[in-house]
Amino acid sequence: MADRDDDDDDDYHDYSRHKNEQDDGNHDSSPPFKRFKSANSESSSSSLTASSVRAYLDEHPEFLDSYIQQNVHTTTIEQWLSKRPQKKSSISSSASASTPIDSSNKNNASTSIIKTDDVKRKNSSQTIKQLSSTTVKSMNTLTELNDKRRLLHELTDEVNQNVSKAQILYELSKSISSTVSADGFNLYLVDESGTSIRLFTADNDDEQSACFIPINIGPGHCLAGYVAWSKETVRISDTTLFDITKYPDGLYVKGDKVTAVMAHPIINTSGTLLGAVEFFRIGSTLPFTVEDEEETLKCVNELFTQTYYELYHSMTRERRLNDFLLAVTKSIFQELVSMDAVMLKIMSYAKKLVNADRASLFIVDSRTKELYARIFDIGREEHDILDSSLVSDKNGLIKKHSSDESACIRFPMDKGIAGYVATTGKTLNIVDAYSDERFNRDIDQRTGYKTKTLLCMPIMIQGHVIGVVQMVNKRNGHFTKSDEESFETFAVYCGLALHHASLYDRIRRSEQKCKVALEVLSYHASCTDEEYERYKISTLPSYIPNLKQFEFSPWSVANDMKPIYVLYMFRDLAASDSSNLNRFDMECLIRFTLTVRKNYRNVPYHNWSHAFSVAHAIYTVIKETQHNFTANQCIALFVACLCHDLDHRGKTNDYMIKSSSTLASIYTTSTMERHHFNQTVTILQTESLNIFKHFSPKEYRQMLDEIRHCILATDLVLFFENRPKLERIVESSQFDWNNKDHMQLMMGLSMTAADLCSSFKQWEVQRSNVSIIMEEFFQQGDDEKRRGIHPQSLMDRSLAHELPKNQVNFISFICLPCYSLIVRVLPETMPMLAGARSNLQRWQELADGHPSSENSTNISTSKEITTSTNTHQPASS
Numbered sequence: 001m002a003d004r005d006d007d008d009d010d011d012y013h014d015y016s017r018h019k020n021e022q023d024d025g026n027h028d029s030s031p032p033f034k035r036f037k038s039a040n041s042e043s044s045s046s047s048l049t050a051s052s053v054r055a056y057l058d059e060h061p062e063f064l065d066s067y068i069q070q071n072v073h074t075t076t077i078e079q080w081l082s083k084r085p086q087k088k089s090s091i092s093s094s095a096s097a098s099t100p101i102d103s104s105n106k107n108n109a110s111t112s113i114i115k116t117d118d119v120k121r122k123n124s125s126q127t128i129k130q131l132s133s134t135t136v137k138s139m140n141t142l143t144e145l146n147d148k149r150r151l152l153h154e155l156t157d158e159v160n161q162n163v164s165k166a167q168i169l170y171e172l173s174k175s176i177s178s179t180v181s182a183d184g185f186n187l188y189l190v191d192e193s194g195t196s197i198r199l200f201t202a203d204n205d206d207e208q209s210a211c212f213i214p215i216n217i218g219p220g221h222c223l224a225g226y227v228a229w230s231k232e233t234v235r236i237s238d239t240t241l242f243d244i245t246k247y248p249d250g251l252y253v254k255g256d257k258v259t260a261v262m263a264h265p266i267i268n269t270s271g272t273l274l275g276a277v278e279f280f281r282i283g284s285t286l287p288f289t290v291e292d293e294e295e296t297l298k299c300v301n302e303l304f305t306q307t308y309y310e311l312y313h314s315m316t317r318e319r320r321l322n323d324f325l326l327a328v329t330k331s332i333f334q335e336l337v338s339m340d341a342v343m344l345k346i347m348s349y350a351k352k353l354v355n356a357d358r359a360s361l362f363i364v365d366s367r368t369k370e371l372y373a374r375i376f377d378i379g380r381e382e383h384d385i386l387d388s389s390l391v392s393d394k395n396g397l398i399k400k401h402s403s404d405e406s407a408c409i410r411f412p413m414d415k416g417i418a419g420y421v422a423t424t425g426k427t428l429n430i431v432d433a434y435s436d437e438r439f440n441r442d443i444d445q446r447t448g449y450k451t452k453t454l455l456c457m458p459i460m461i462q463g464h465v466i467g468v469v470q471m472v473n474k475r476n477g478h479f480t481k482s483d484e485e486s487f488e489t490f491a492v493y494c495g496l497a498l499h500h501a502s503l504y505d506r507i508r509r510s511e512q513k514c515k516v517a518l519e520v521l522s523y524h525a526s527c528t529d530e531e532y533e534r535y536k537i538s539t540l541p542s543y544i545p546n547l548k549q550f551e552f553s554p555w556s557v558a559n560d561m562k563p564i565y566v567l568y569m570f571r572d573l574a575a576s577d578s579s580n581l582n583r584f585d586m587e588c589l590i591r592f593t594l595t596v597r598k599n600y601r602n603v604p605y606h607n608w609s610h611a612f613s614v615a616h617a618i619y620t621v622i623k624e625t626q627h628n629f630t631a632n633q634c635i636a637l638f639v640a641c642l643c644h645d646l647d648h649r650g651k652t653n654d655y656m657i658k659s660s661s662t663l664a665s666i667y668t669t670s671t672m673e674r675h676h677f678n679q680t681v682t683i684l685q686t687e688s689l690n691i692f693k694h695f696s697p698k699e700y701r702q703m704l705d706e707i708r709h710c711i712l713a714t715d716l717v718l719f720f721e722n723r724p725k726l727e728r729i730v731e732s733s734q735f736d737w738n739n740k741d742h743m744q745l746m747m748g749l750s751m752t753a754a755d756l757c758s759s760f761k762q763w764e765v766q767r768s769n770v771s772i773i774m775e776e777f778f779q780q781g782d783d784e785k786r787r788g789i790h791p792q793s794l795m796d797r798s799l800a801h802e803l804p805k806n807q808v809n810f811i812s813f814i815c816l817p818c819y820s821l822i823v824r825v826l827p828e829t830m831p832m833l834a835g836a837r838s839n840l841q842r843w844q845e846l847a848d849g850h851p852s853s854e855n856s857t858n859i860s861t862s863k864e865i866t867t868s869t870n871t872h873q874p875a876s877s
């Protein structure tokens with residue numbers, strides 16, 4: 001205490017010397033402090049003591065008031081206030097008026113502005129009464145301002161650390177708790193539903209993860225729920241006397257030692273309820289007073305931190321969203337490598353935006369009215385996708401190593417939650433996916449993943465839904481309205497990105513097609529006028545013996561005669577419908593046939609002779625069976641067979657993919673078959689070669705669809721998919737020619753049966769064709785070895801001795817199942833099945849090592865290879 005008095009004395013002497021330098025004389029009209037100086041000017045400075053100063057201040061409190069206002073800086077006052085103990089409460093202040101201050105408490109002594117000379121005999125209330133009302137008011141105002149400034153500073157620091165709204169309210173409640181001398185508090189926040197509140201604790205840093213059991217807002221439950229409902233402050237001095245009609249459950253957080261409670265609603269400036277806070281005292285006889293309530297109301301209702309936080313948070317959120325969208329734009333639009341790469345980027349950013357565990361992107365297939373997804377379920381890594389052909393290299397670039405689309409998930413556009421969003425264009429935010437009847441559980445069953453919460457939003461371009469993004473399982477709680485708003489903006493960029501990626505993909509594919517077209521044009525050309533004139537003067541035969549028989553060998557027809565046979569068969573098929581008699585121009589037919597012949601490459605097997613044999617096989621099926629194909633379907637089948645291997649390079653689809661050919665980059669599935677159809681369309685687009693130019697636009701499109709379906713059906717991969725479907729239909733006796741799907745399956749099966757026609761021909765013809773096709777396979781195997789690719793055993797020239805065994809497997813697992821099924825629908829095709837069985841027996845004998853069969857086949861093989869020079873002589877008209 002003595003040290004403190006000395007400090008006060010030194011301060012006073014400094015002040016005295018300073019004022020002596022400024023004062024010129026003593027005047028009665030001077031202020032009190034000047035009169036005091038004048039009266040004591042003759043006295044030595046050493047005669048002043050702390051006691052005399054205090055005595056003077058006790059008698060002249062207005063002097064202290066005037067002195068402080070005019071000479072003491074605000075920061076100095078704040079330093080004084082920071083050294084005094086915090087104000088307990090207004091009730092404590094009034095209570096202290098009758099309670100002596102313990103002078104042994106140094107903190108209390110150091111912060112007392114005015115004290116009596118004998119603190120043991122005078123209490124603090126008497127000292128306060130000696131202060132002028134102006135001084136008391138000024139000091140109280142400064143104290144309050146200092147407390148609020150300190151509180152604002154602390155809360156501002158918290159806001160600048162990017163804390164959540166819940167934490168801001170928690171810090172505000174903690175500060176108010178200290179102000180009203182509470183021993184603790186409970187903070188309850190309104191959840192997004194607006195119908196309940198949840199307890200928030202400081203141990204968590206997220207609103208959702210800090211939520212406990214919800215408390216209904218309304219009377220009849222606990223105190224916090226009632227206060228949140230009534231929006232009124234409630235003070236309880238005795239916790240044993242709760243109002244059972246309003247809050248019978250009492251406190252939500254039970255405490256046996258709690259004696260006094262004050263509950264207050266937290267309402268923002270717009271009147272929206274944010275939550276409620278309970279302040280409590282433990283083991284205290286002092287209740288909360290009206291002053292405590294006013295202090296709380298002042299802090300809460302002003303919400304000076306809340307207003308600042310809302311503004312700051314809004315600006316920060318907008319800035320972050322803008323930065324996020326800028327990063328999205330740069331990333332997506334600078335890396336338009338492929339559609340899949342863009343989809344991967346969208347998924348990655350979508351997850352980050354709403355803090356989802358996984359995400360899926362479904363694209364709308366407007367042609368089939370389906371939703372499909374090749375890329376989804378990327379919860380673990382960015383390259384964790386369903387389509388395993390897409391992987392990230394060391395530079396993070398997306399590369400495609402396979403063209404298999406069998407892993408693509410497809411489902412009807414009107415099925416499931418994604419289907420609902422795609423159909424209606426509305427957003428769905430679902431808290432419990434399995435409780436929603438629209439939720440499609442098929443994907444969960446296929447992936448083994450448990451979906452809980454869902455945020456499903458459409459991606460639109462020009463008012464049309466082009467895709468649906470589905471965010472799954474928010475990491476903390478469920479998806480909020482803020483998530484919806486953020487993603488709605490993000491979805492605009494997604495739509496633009498997908499649209500531009502689609503355009504880029506089309507341009508890229510078009511460039512590749514142009515490259516292929518130039519390559520094809522450099523090798524192929526339309527038929528010459530000389531060729532046309534030569535066949536124009538030829539007379540079509542009126543009848544060709546044995547042409548309709550299954551045993552007829554098309555390889556026995558000379559190459560120069562094959563176009564004549566084609567024209568004959570085409571005319572015969574067209575004549576089955578009288579409406580087609582004048583729809584086909586003979587000149588156009590001749591040019592078309594000769595151009596098709598010229599567009600076959602000179603490869604060992606898949607050449608013009610093979611196309612002619614397949615066309616003859618389908619002609620035989622059409623003429624010899626009791627089918628229900630329409631006239632146009634018969635024409636489509638015949639033209640498809642004639643063109644089904646156009647521009648074949650003597651290589652399989654697998655080779656085209658492994659060698660990274662240009663065709664494989666254009667056509668992801670059924671590579672060569674799609675190229676064959678594209679070549680067919682290219683020929684038909686030339687006016688002088690368009691044999692369907694007299695068809696209506698609708699009939700023309702339908703004819704092209706039928707031809708496309710038939711050519712693609714020659715891919716054995718599709719055969720393995722479609723044969724079981726048709727087999728189940730036939731076994732259940734449900735096959736119906738009038739059913740479009742059944743008809744499509746039957747046309748595809750007929751194409752496969754015709755494509756494999758050499759397997760049911762006479763043994764000599766069969767053996768000859770196998771030798772030719774094996775030479776083509778061996779050439780591919782040799783090329784693969786040069787490229788460092790290990791060929792299949794079937795194409796390895798060093799394993800040529802395994803040919804009989806390979807043929808046994810081929811006929812047993814491909815040819816016989818095909819012919820056995822077609823016989824059940826078209827019994828007249830029994831010669832196909834019988835011929836295949838006979839050849840299988842021969843190959844089995846060779847596989848078993850019977851020399852007699854081997855010798856006979858060697859002779860017939862060399863003999864049959866040269867039979868193409870022989871000709872059938874048709875009867876001329």
